[in-house]
Amino acid sequence: MLESINTMVPILMVIVFILGYTAIATEHKIHINKTASALFTGIVLWTIFIVFVDNTTFINQELRAHLGEISEILFFLMGAMTIVETIDSHGGFQIITSRITQTDKRKLLWVVSIITFFLSAVLDNLTTTIVMVALIGKLIKDREQRLFYVGMVVIAANAGGAWSPIGDVTTTMLWIGNQITAGFIIKDTFIASAINLVVPLIVLSFMMKGHVERPGVEVDRAADLLSRRQQTEMLLLGVGGLIFVPIFKVITNLPPYAGMMFSLSIIWFYTELRHKKMPKETRTALSVPRSLSRIDMPSILFFLGILLAIHSLQSVGVLGKAATYLMENISNMNIVIILIGMLSAIVDNVPLVAAVQGMFDLTVFPTNSHFWTFLAYAAGTGGSMLIIGSAAGVAAMGIEKIDFFWYLRRISWIALLGYLAGAGAFILQSMIV
Numbered sequence: 001m002l003e004s005i006n007t008m009v010p011i012l013m014v015i016v017f018i019l020g021y022t023a024i025a026t027e028h029k030i031h032i033n034k035t036a037s038a039l040f041t042g043i044v045l046w047t048i049f050i051v052f053v054d055n056t057t058f059i060n061q062e063l064r065a066h067l068g069e070i071s072e073i074l075f076f077l078m079g080a081m082t083i084v085e086t087i088d089s090h091g092g093f094q095i096i097t098s099r100i101t102q103t104d105k106r107k108l109l110w111v112v113s114i115i116t117f118f119l120s121a122v123l124d125n126l127t128t129t130i131v132m133v134a135l136i137g138k139l140i141k142d143r144e145q146r147l148f149y150v151g152m153v154v155i156a157a158n159a160g161g162a163w164s165p166i167g168d169v170t171t172t173m174l175w176i177g178n179q180i181t182a183g184f185i186i187k188d189t190f191i192a193s194a195i196n197l198v199v200p201l202i203v204l205s206f207m208m209k210g211h212v213e214r215p216g217v218e219v220d221r222a223a224d225l226l227s228r229r230q231q232t233e234m235l236l237l238g239v240g241g242l243i244f245v246p247i248f249k250v251i252t253n254l255p256p257y258a259g260m261m262f263s264l265s266i267i268w269f270y271t272e273l274r275h276k277k278m279p280k281e282t283r284t285a286l287s288v289p290r291s292l293s294r295i296d297m298p299s300i301l302f303f304l305g306i307l308l309a310i311h312s313l314q315s316v317g318v319l320g321k322a323a324t325y326l327m328e329n330i331s332n333m334n335i336v337i338i339l340i341g342m343l344s345a346i347v348d349n350v351p352l353v354a355a356v357q358g359m360f361d362l363t364v365f366p367t368n369s370h371f372w373t374f375l376a377y378a379a380g381t382g383g384s385m386l387i388i389g390s391a392a393g394v395a396a397m398g399i400e401k402i403d404f405f406w407y408l409r410r411i412s413w414i415a416l417l418g419y420l421a422g423a424g425a426f427i428l429q430s431m432i433v
Contacts, residue, residue: 009052010316013045017309020044021346024306024388025404034397034404035298038305045312059315066311069350072257073307074300077395078292079260080127081300083238084134085291086267090226092235097138097214105145105208110201112136112149113156117197120160121167124256125380127242129157129392133399141215150396151411152204155384155418156197157392162380163193166246169391170353170379177357179365179372188373191429196381196422200414225282230274234267241267264288299398306388310347314354319347323355333371338423341378345389349379370430377426384415 020041027034050059087093102108112132120128132153140146161167165175165182174180241263248259268288275283284290313319322343326336344352356375365371383390387397387407396402 009048010313010318010321012052013048013313013316014318016045016048017041017313020309025408028403028405033298035302035305038302038309040305042305042308042312045309049312049316062315066308066315070304070307070311072255073391074303076257076260077126077130077300077303078295079257079264080130080242081295082288082291083241083260083264083267084130085294086271086288087234087238088134089286089291089294090234091231092238093135093138095228095232095235096135100139103211103214105210105212106205108139108212109149109152109204109208112139113152113197113201116153116156117160117194120157121164122246123242124167124169124246125157125161125390125392126395127245128160129153129395130399131239131242132157133396137215137400139212139214141213145212147400147402147406148204148208148410150400150402151407151414152200154387154390154393154396155200155381155411155415158381158384158390159193159196159418159422161392162196162377163189166249168376168380170349171376173350173353173357174372174376178362178367179357180368180376184368185373185376188368188429189377189426192377192422192426193381194422195425196377196418198418199421200418203414203417225278226286233274234270237267237270296398299395302398303391303394306394313347319352320355323352324359327356327359334374334423334427337371337374337378338420340375341382341419341423342385344379344382345385349383349390353379374423374426374430377422378419381419381422385412385419387411 020037023030023032023037023041024034027037046059046063050056053059100108100111102111112135116128116132119131123131133150136146136149136153140149158168162171163186165171165180165185171180171185175182175185242260244263245256245259248254248262249256252258271286271288275286278286310319323340326339330336330339340352340356353375360371383393387393387402387404393407397404397407
């Protein structure tokens with residue numbers, strides 16, 4: 001089917017994608033919300049595809065298939081954001097922030113980043129980012145300072161997800177595809193991932209001085225009526241529900257969003273039963289429907305738009321051809337994988353990794369070969385170089401309203417240093433071991 005497509009169609013779609021990407025990046029200059037630009041770009045790309053290609057059945061099947069994958073991400077995101085919002089409405093995060101007494105900028109940066117790094121390996125980079133960005137909002141008052149910490153959370157979450165079989169969707173893809181095993185990916189990529197985090201931390205530490213100012217304690221009036229025990233219960237139940245998601249996946253083989261919805265339903269049962277004797281106004285304020293009404297829907301729709309756009313390029317064959325071109329024209333596989341990681345900062349790493357998986361079977365590169373583990377590192381961490389280069393970055397961008405060019409100027413170069421340092425460490429480790 002793809003062979004019969006006029007070559008002008010992919011070119012036109014790439015041009016539209018670049019224009020849409022530019023509109024998203026210049027949101028604050030053109031005064032058009034990035035969600036509107038993303039949705040417009042995604043729909044226009046599929047419209048071009050179906051208008052200029054004379055096979056509506058094939059294209060509609062492609063769209064339905066991709067929408068299934070996209071919906072899994074959106075429902076997962078909605079569930080995670082609702083659980084985090086419910087924990088917050090119950091004052092659960094205040095229990096954590098009251099225990100983090102550190103106000104020195106450098107020390108707090110290391111504490112937050114290291115927690116994110118290991119939590120991301122247990123949960124996943126998207127869920128961890130949502131939790132940690134919410135937590136940072138309770139720790140740092142000044143928005144400009146807070147954004148640096150959020151930037152480091154994105155880097156730390158992606159680095160932490162890269163060395164865990166359940167920490168990043170691309171690593172999970174390679175694990176399910178039998179290209180890697182769980183124990184080996186941890187052993188082989190942990191050092192590179194840690195260096196990917198430590199280098200930006202060291203650089204940013206030299207740029208930070210003084211202490212952060214804590215925001216005033218803002219707890220919903222309804223949360224004031226709860227005992228410390230009730231607040232702790234919700235914190236443990238919420239975090240436990242998030243941690244249970246990858247366990248549920250391993251036990252049932254159902255996709256992660258199913259586990260997230262299961263955890264949300266348990267929390268929903270808890271709030272209904274635990275607060276049924278409270279006054280109606282208080283019960284409503286602490287309810288899951290109230291949390292659902294407060295999650296950031298524009299961020300979720302932004303995900304929908306940008307993923308529709310990226311998947312249209314995958315369907316028309318652009319991403320597969322890009323990966324094939326790199327493989328065929330560069331003989332050094334290490335350089336190819338490093339470039340694929342960089343490319344994943346511009347387009348979704350999932351179709352890129354899928355394209356590479358389709359190009360090489362296990363007879364070419366056996367399970368746990370250097371090629372697959374290095375690909376897991378590169379695809380997992382490369383997206384940190386741009387704010388919309390990873391699911392973690394897109395979530396942080398939506399929650400904290402981070403400007404694309406602010407991240408590009410302040411964080412991208414630091415993320416690039418960490419990425420290259422980690423890649424160098426991985427290659428050196430492979431040569432020695």
